[in-house]
Amino acid sequence: MDDSDGRFSSFPIIETERLTRAFGQTVAVNALSISIHAGEVFGFLGHNGAGKTTTVRLLNGVIAPTAGAARVFSLDPTAHGHRIRARTGVLTETPALDPRLTARDTLRYFAEIYGVPKQERRRRVDELLEFFELSSRGDHKVGGFSKGMRQRLALARTLIHDPELIFLDEPTSGLDPVAIRDIHRMIERLKQRGRTIFLCTHNLIEAERLCDRIAVMAKGRLLAIGNIQQLSSRLDRGHRISVEVDAADLPRAMQLFLRTPPVVHAEATSNRLADRNGGAQLVLYGVSRHDVPRIIETAMQDGLQLYRVQPEEPSLEDVYFALQEL
């Protein structure tokens, strides 16, 4: 599957070839083949049980594949997991922190484990506490932290050694809107600094907003991969045009547009603005912005008055649910 759009480094930081992991009869990851380039924010989208966390574990060499192969930084995770993990940072889905350590101790501890040079350790810890707005709580035990504070500290821990490749497994799950916004900003900043981010999420808005490319997974299988436009192009019914006509003309407009190729389906939908002005909204499926002139021309020839014509691209949500139904 050609999944690269050429905007990023030609150097693939992650490559998998039919990567598979089974747990007994359950195949958690099934013949996954992807290629991720340096500097990308790569979204890994799927319901719970889609194989997202298992893939992160496989790529970091903390579990072994049952078939297929992976290369991260051109290294085999099974044989060189420790070398890969020295260059990656992983925020797990439910990051646990030792409640008996202070925030500062936690970061200092992981700085030592990840080999942050001694002379840089203090500065790095202070910087991250500052960045994640935890400076005032740096010497407090983690046991008394709120969920949002813990998540921020876990993220700081993930970044303590300034990793080149960052795995974020559901980083905003269960957080309040302010904490979610802060984490999104942090991801954008990391992207600006050229870091590669592997973002596992089932939050479609998050993926649409942050990711350069997205892989959609279901039950361990890769359903589709690409940027939003590439994914949208796979949907016949995803492209649509909404038109506003006079409410009295709605039945006639419906019949007219259903006879107009390439419209495949038309349905009347509620639109507060149109309703208030005595109009009605009709959504035409199977047509894209290129078909707008034809729609207008057809309406004019039939004497139908159009008050508004608006092409709409399919959202990631449309794509996601359409793919899940396939």
Added chain:
Amino acid sequence: MNWEAIWAIARKDVTVALRTRAVALPLALVPLVLMVGVPVLVGLISGMAARLEIAPADVDVLSRPMPPGFDARYAGLNDAQLGYIYFIVYLFAPMYLILPLMASAVVAADSFAGEKERRTLEALVYSPTTDRELLFAKILGAWIPGALVGLTGFALYVLVGNLMTWYVAQRIVLPNLLWILLAFWVGPAAAALGLGVTVIASSRVNTFQEAYQIGSLIVLPLVLVVVGQAMGAFALSDGLVALFGLALWGVAGGVFALAASTFRRTSLMARL
């Protein structure tokens, strides 16, 4: 070997264990009860008995074969005084090993099963350590407190034991070679064995309490040594203690080898 990471993990395990009541309490109380409370209590009873020239019941052990040179060294003492010295120097010796064994087992239970229970092990599994480095760090983090508690208990015991033997028999009896061997050779081996058994137990259970309970079962053979000695089956000598230490190191080595062969982050992670 990534020594910096190993020391960081070991140091952190010791630090947080000492901040945990379920770990710190036995580490503080057991040495006090065992190495101070017991000799003082038995010493007070023996002291009174010596002054009244009556023999406490446990002086019956004096009818058993004594270690070589014991009678000559303590000639002129009455039965109560001899009984107390025998208790302090020989009879109690195997009980001392409970200290390093228990201490390393409780820290190991917190370090392995406890981390699993708190789910903090996952972050360590993602660290750039190899399986061997991670296991070694965890072992070191439990062995150091075990050995240190053993040595602290030894120092306490020498102090309290001498005070009490002076009170009972006006003699200074510790440390002799047997106790030096116990403290510096057998004790560290017992600490290694205690944590080795707990490491293996931890891989099969999910909570700190379960791991600690299974790990603590290793104390039972020591009770047999105490009973065996009290019943006259054998008398501890320097050579026997040195051999006992060697055997413990051997068993601990075997247990570690078994742990190392089964400790894989891949299988650990599959269970998390």
